[in-house]
Amino acid sequence: MTSFLVRRILGAIVILILISLITFYLFYALPRDPARAFCGKICRPETLTLIRHNLGMDEPLFVQYWHWLSGIFMGREFTQFGACPAPCLGYSFATQEPVFSAIVDRFPVTLSLTLGASVVILSFGILTGMLAAWKVGQPLDKIASSTSVIGASLQIYFVGPLVVFAVVDTLGLLPRPSYVPFTEDPLTWFVHLLIPWVVLSIIFTANYTRMTRSQMLEQLAEDYVRTARAKGMSGRSVFFRFAWRGAMIPIITIFGVDLATLLGGAIITEQTFTLHGIGELAVRAVQNTDLPMLLGVTVVGAAAIVFLNIVVDVLYAFIDPRVRLS
């Protein structure tokens, strides 16, 4: 297990460096001059030259990249913004705030959104799929199946405002979505994120319902299940003690891959409900051609996905004893 983890972590570091390099160089392939954002309405050539110098943009690209990379471990000093302690990911060109602080500040929002939606997806999706498989061919199965087809067709940016309008503005059942830190008030945190969780998870829940149903039915047709039944095991025991474990293996694997998609969905959800998470940072960074923020969000996002996939691999080994990590 240890050697597996070390290998995966080293591989992750290489991946992250490659991602940051590619993002860095792609950004500078664009014709836009970021220095102009720091120049007044009437931008004199000497002021633009000064700004480029302040931002280190008059140095060769590889030197600029090295400053960025070394700043993560040693910190940096910026003429335009002041000191940037380690881990320094630079300052946002658009907001002049430290990129690392901005990401850390908003991380709990995206984490809350993603984790909460994951719980909804895995619990409702798997539960509904299992119920559908348990009652295959019966009305419950048909409702679950047709609901999942509808759910898989919906879009966050369509459903979100509709739900807010109905549940918040019209019926007044829940407060308008916002983020209150869990440490400040867990109950308010929960209530205010309920709508975004449900909306973000609608598409995924639908897919996991169908996947779970399909996997369960596949497992129930396996030889070992037939043998268990032949030996007198009850249908309930066969279903809930044996078949579900086999069905969960591919589902957990797919969920590991879907985490990246879930993070992408979180971006849209944050925009839809004005939640100030990392997704919003990413969107603004693209809109403002904000290299430091773009780099920071990309690297942090990639790190999160790589880390979560390592966790999924470890979980996989625990669920399926046949898997040998070595």
Next chain:
Amino acid sequence: MRSHSRRIATATAVLAVGALALAGCAKGGGGGAPSAAASQTPLENKAVSAITVGTAADSTGPAPEVAGAKPGGTANMIDRDDFSHLDPGRVYLNYNSSVSLLFTRQLTNYKEDASGSIKLVGDLATDAGTTTDGGKTWKFTLKDGVKWQDGSAITSGDIKYSFERLFADFITEGPDYAETWLVPDPNKPFRDQYKGPYDGKELDTIETPDDKTVIFHLNAPHPDFNFTVAMTGYGAVPKAKDTKQKYDKQPFSSGPYQIVSHTTDKSLELERNPNWDKNTDPIRHAYPDKFHMEFGLQSQQSTERFLADTGADKQAFTFHNAVAPERVQEVLGNAEAMKRSIQGLTPFTTFYNINTKRVTDVNVRKAIITAWPAKQLQQIAGGEINSGKIATTVLSPTVLGYEASDLYGKLAKPEGDPEAAKKLLASSSTPTPTIVYAYNQTPTQEKITVAIKDALTKAGFNVVAKPLNPATYYDAIGPVDNQYDIYWGGWAADWPTGSTAIQPQFDGRLIADNAPNYTHLNVPEINTAIDQANTIADPTEAGKAWAAIDRKIMEQAAIVPEYYQTYFGLYGSGLGGVRFDPIQGEQSALDIWVK
């Protein structure tokens, strides 16, 4: 079994349709059909009726009370963007200026009365400044009782320091008029001549004979320097509290409110500054106890919240977000919402630059203007309320000296006149010219481009349309040797006189890469007229001179004027005193009170 399943399926479908139908109903709901009365009638956008320089009496506080106003409560502000800069020296955008009015004061500022006339008055100063040599030397005297948020007095030394620090190498975003005028040689970079106060050196051209008096010695006469120092960029900063780069997030207050906390891109909290004395302030009120400001809302979202007008949104306003274009008709047809609406002419004008270095024949340029389908383009852009009034001059009606004129008959024939344009082309050196039109590649601009292309083609032009990435638009049109003939632009005067409306854009001696003279117009007669207008001391006479230059520029057909931009916004029913700020072109917080 089968019929039972079908009944369940039918019920489910009905519920689903019902849920979708809910979206179209109820109070302020999206997608509701506007009433029959919701035609887009022209807005009553009043241009500023007069701009004058006030007296010492006009500069005395308190500001006239707002009828019905009472102190207390928290006013909420919701908007799309956080304020990118709060350090006065780094403020240039109107959005940053609007909020800065609550905690940053300048030597002078603007006071608007009920008739819409604007006076430049003393803010920290006892009056709007005095000059006895045509504007080369300016003297300001600070009022008694003006204090920082910690109760210490604002002194002339603070004012001098506020100007000196603008030379520092990290302050690059704000205006630099004063810096250029306070150094010995205006033709050399000002930072080469003075590097700021952080190494202990002072700027000799600012004199402070005592704690109340500031004297500016400019390198040339600038009769409207008192307007220049009204810019937020020249707001006061105390030396003792200058945190340099960090000051941009939390400046020290000289105004009615002070900053409690600022979380970037999320919120800004203000509370009363106990050391602000209303008797020293002719402009501001401080009715709410607090301001709570939130960011991240697109105009669609803020429009929905204002229409719903529930909870804390009842006490909400916005500085910048306008009514979302797709909801404008609905708002116009909603009598209750219209009671909470704000309209006004902003200082911004938009136009299409004609590259005079490439389109050298003035008759070809005149033909472009004559053929231009202004009305159709306004309709595509969503009508007057979404875009603005069709413009016919360089100067905006919000600028002192504006004179209405329509050299090319655009108001008589806003749809364009291809036949008249053909005649102009026939008399030109290029009867069938090819025109390269560069545009921002957005869905609306694609439609506008089609209309422009059709209209110019009918007049005999061959139009080549070049889409540009909006993120790099100004990088593309900025170079003097760009390969485009027509490209869109916009401008607002930095203070409401003609000099900053005209000189940066049309003085031929200022042509440079990325400089605002995108037309590359260089007419010696106009350059000379600009120099002369800049020396006229009387603002009204100066206004006439700028109006004459406006006509000359239009005779040169250097631009196709597009709009005098308008603003249309909403606020919550729980606020009073919400008004339009004609200087910033946004909603003003200065008279707001919580009902």
